[in-house]
Amino acid sequence: MEINKCNSFSSLPKGDYVLFGAGGMGQYVLKELKQRRNDISIIGFADDSKKGEVEGLPINRLESFENYDHLLITSSYWRKISSKLKGVSQVFIADFLSSRSETEVMEREVNGFQLKFFTPNKFLVQVSKQFEKIEPNLIEWIHSFEKGTTFYDIGASN
Numbered sequence: 001m002e003i004n005k006c007n008s009f010s011s012l013p014k015g016d017y018v019l020f021g022a023g024g025m026g027q028y029v030l031k032e033l034k035q036r037r038n039d040i041s042i043i044g045f046a047d048d049s050k051k052g053e054v055e056g057l058p059i060n061r062l063e064s065f066e067n068y069d070h071l072l073i074t075s076s077y078w079r080k081i082s083s084k085l086k087g088v089s090q091v092f093i094a095d096f097l098s099s100r101s102e103t104e105v106m107e108r109e110v111n112g113f114q115l116k117f118f119t120p121n122k123f124l125v126q127v128s129k130q131f132e133k134i135e136p137n138l139i140e141w142i143h144s145f146e147k148g149t150t151f152y153d154i155g156a157s158n
Helices: 024-036 078-084 122-129 136-142
Strands: 002-006 015-020 040-046 052-054 057-060 070-073 090-094 105-110 113-118
Touching (some): 015 024, 024 040, 024 122
Parallel strands (some): 015 040, 015 070
8 A cells, every 4th residue: 555645735636535534634624625626526534433424425434435536534543544444555644734833822712702722733723713613512511611711621632
């Protein structure tokens, strides 16, 4: 199996893709590819822990997809994922957002709460911009806090 790390959207070959990883990074990659690359078609998301749809595209196990040209891993667990792949000749790994961001702290209002996000890289900037979509249960829980409460989330989103 050939593994290629890609750090720009223009470096991906044209064709039909399955994105492996339906989390924040996968959703970001989908949005960017739709805007930047009309020669790339996304047929769905492969994910071992999620099911359903993202933007009308199915989320299934990789084995359920047929007739695609390329697999693009959009998960930080790319090493673990690529070690399990069988029958895939060429794999691309999305590394579009690992570079440093312009600001290490991003502040924004989310559902009436002022939140600060630690954003040392471009990926975490994108996560903070999509926070409500990625973490709806956490937002609901935050609404139960008393006014003036300080909360530190040091976990990882999957």
